[in-house]
Amino acid sequence: xxxxxxxxxxxxxxxxxxxxxxxxxxxxxxxxxxxxxxxxxxxxxxxxxxxxxxxxxxxxxxxxxxxxxxxxxxxxxxxxxxxxxxxxxxxxxxxxxxxxxxxxxxxxxxxxxxxxxxxxxxxxxxxxxxxxxxxxxxxxxxxxxxxxxxxxxxxxxxxxxxxxxxxxxxxxxxxxxxxxxxxxxxxxxxxxxxxxxxxxxxxxxxxxxx
Amino acid sequence: xxxxxxxxxxxxxxxxxxxxxxxxxxxxxxxxxxxxxxxxxxxxxxxxxxxxxxxxxxxxxxxxxxxxxxxxxxxxxxxxxxxxxxxxxxxxxxxxxxxxxxxxxxxxxxxxxxxxxxxxxxxxxxxxxxxxxxxxxxxxxxxxxxxxxxxxxxxxxxxxxxxxxxxxxxxxxxxxxxxxxxxxxxxxxxxxxxxxxxxxxxxxxxxxxx
Numbered sequence: 001x002x003x004x005x006x007x008x009x010x011x012x013x014x015x016x017x018x019x020x021x022x023x024x025x026x027x028x029x030x031x032x033x034x035x036x037x038x039x040x041x042x043x044x045x046x047x048x049x050x051x052x053x054x055x056x057x058x059x060x061x062x063x064x065x066x067x068x069x070x071x072x073x074x075x076x077x078x079x080x081x082x083x084x085x086x087x088x089x090x091x092x093x094x095x096x097x098x099x100x101x102x103x104x105x106x107x108x109x110x111x112x113x114x115x116x117x118x119x120x121x122x123x124x125x126x127x128x129x130x131x132x133x134x135x136x137x138x139x140x141x142x143x144x145x146x147x148x149x150x151x152x153x154x155x156x157x158x159x160x161x162x163x164x165x166x167x168x169x170x171x172x173x174x175x176x177x178x179x180x181x182x183x184x185x186x187x188x189x190x191x192x193x194x195x196x197x198x199x200x201x202x203x204x205x206x207x208x209x210x
Numbered sequence: 211x212x213x214x215x216x217x218x219x220x221x222x223x224x225x226x227x228x229x230x231x232x233x234x235x236x237x238x239x240x241x242x243x244x245x246x247x248x249x250x251x252x253x254x255x256x257x258x259x260x261x262x263x264x265x266x267x268x269x270x271x272x273x274x275x276x277x278x279x280x281x282x283x284x285x286x287x288x289x290x291x292x293x294x295x296x297x298x299x300x301x302x303x304x305x306x307x308x309x310x311x312x313x314x315x316x317x318x319x320x321x322x323x324x325x326x327x328x329x330x331x332x333x334x335x336x337x338x339x340x341x342x343x344x345x346x347x348x349x350x351x352x353x354x355x356x357x358x359x360x361x362x363x364x365x366x367x368x369x370x371x372x373x374x375x376x377x378x379x380x381x382x383x384x385x386x387x388x389x390x391x392x393x394x395x396x397x398x399x400x401x402x403x404x405x406x407x408x409x410x411x412x413x414x415x416x417x418x419x420x
Contacts, residue, residue: 049274056277057270060263060329067266072285078278119270 003175004135007128010185014192018132019139023199027156030149037151038092040202043108045085045099047198050112051133054119054126062123066177070170077163084158091151102208107201109210111194118187124178125187131171132191138168213385214345217338220395224402228342229349233409237366240359247361248302250412253318255295255309257408260322261343264329264336272333276387280380287373294368301361312418317411319420321404328397334388335397341381342401348378 008015023040026032055074059067089095104112118125141159144152158164178184218225233250236242265284269277299305314322328335351369354362368374388394 052274052278053270055270056266056281060265060267060270064259064262068262068285068288071266071281072288075278075282075285078282 002172003178003180004131004172006180007131007175007185007188011189011192014189014196015132015136018192018195018199019136019143021196021199023203024140024143027144027149027152028147030147030152032149032152034092034151036202036205037155038094039205040199041085041088041092041155042094042099042102043105043198043202043208045094046102046104047108047112051115051130054112054115055130057116058119058123058126058130062127063177066174067123070167070174073163073167073170077158077161077167080161080163081158084154088151088154091154104210105201105206105208106210107194107197107206111191111198114190114194125184127171127174128178128184128187129191131175132188132195134168134171136192136195138164212382213388213390214341214382216390217341217385217395217398221399221402224399224406225342225346228402228405228409229346229353231406231409233413234350234354237354237359237362238357240357240362242359242362244302244361246412246415247365248304249415250409251295251298251302251365252304252309252312253315253408253412253418255304256312256314257318257322261325261340264322264325265340267326268329268333268336268340272337273387276384277333280377280384283373283377283380287368287371287377290371290373291368294364298361298364301364314420315411315416315418316420317404317407317416321401321408324400324404335394337381337384338388338394338397339401341385342398342405344378344381346402346405348374 023032023036027037052074055071059071115126115129118129137159141156141161141164144156145160147153147156233242233246237247262284265281269281325336325339328339347369351366351371351374354366355370357363357366
């Protein structure tokens with residue numbers, strides 16, 4: 001059995017609360033208000049930049065062959081991901097300057113610091129903390145791509161693509177080298193809680209003051 | 211004027227001592243003994259792994275757009291570089307296990323710790339410490355590719371390739387964002403001294419005990 005299956009079993013229904021969150025269902029049904037999506041997209045842009053930096057920091061501590069494979073899969077498709085974002089930003093009138101000037105909400109700040117924290121501790125710990133984001137968005141992308149809402153379909157294009165699946169496959173393969181124990185499972189669960197909190201905070205448009 | 215021109219001017223004849231070192235001339239003329247090249251290649255393999263980890267560590271501290279461009283150029287062509295090495299290792303009977311079991315010589319250990327040191331300090335400092343290696347090998351590759359020696363020509367294939375030039379171009383472009391002062395110039399010069407020492411130590415087959 002792959003490690004991811006142990007971890008998902010340990011996380012129980014939290015995982016489903018994340019990948020089938022009200023926010024996700026509303027994207028698919030096309031009923032999510034655009035102002036809420038716009039708020040989310042800006043928070044997500046801030047998250048991704050920090051996530052990428054944490055990936056690089058953690059990668060400097062990992063086995064070079066495994067790390068290379070993952071980074072190749074990421075940098076191979078990064079332009080495609082940025083291109084999708086560019087189209088979304090254009091449709092919603094979001095500028096890079098607005099992203100820079102907007103603060104983090106509390107969940108986003110805590111989540112990204114959590115990623116940096118484990119990137120400082122070690123590659124394996126980071127990998128486990130990072131997996132819910134990468135795997136979850138693949139599952140969510142496959143779900144939301146069925147929507148008839150133009151914007152949410154565009155958003156899901158990248159996460160449901162083969163290029164994105166290649167990233168996830170490389171991550172899940174690397175995950176099999178980690179010895180799963182209770183503290184590792186707790187890192188995984190904490191990240192899922194942050195993902196749920198990320199959707200929650202977007203639905204509530206929490207203050208962005210950090 | 212580009213920053214690299216200021217730095218090269220500041221390094222004076224040290225740069226030429228590096229890129230037209232006796233080791234390099236002998237590769238081109240085909241008179242470098244194979245046992246010395248074999249010794250070099252193993253030290254270089256150890257160097258490259260540490261260098262890559264230092265690049266990732268430093269990248270986690272750099273501006274994300276600049277860093278992405280450089281890492282894309284590296285991971286885009288990393289398979290090609292590894293393929294050339296694989297052919298060289300096969301011809302010279304070098305195994306991954308031998309590389310792992312061989313220690314660093316003193317210059318190699320000092321040089322790679324120097325890279326980690328500046329990767330910990332910051333992106334700009336690391337970039338300057340890293341440039342002599344990346345730019346120098348491009349110039350050396352263009353020189354050695356003219357050789358009629360089969361092994362040394364194969365070695366130079368990657369360093370004289372368009373893919374490798376793309377890496378160097380991205381690095382030199384990023385370098386223009388660094389404010390050049392005396393301490394920055396000193397980092398650059400120290401790395402050139404290490405490159406010269408790297409060739410020297412290979413010619414002498416220095417003990418590999420670190």
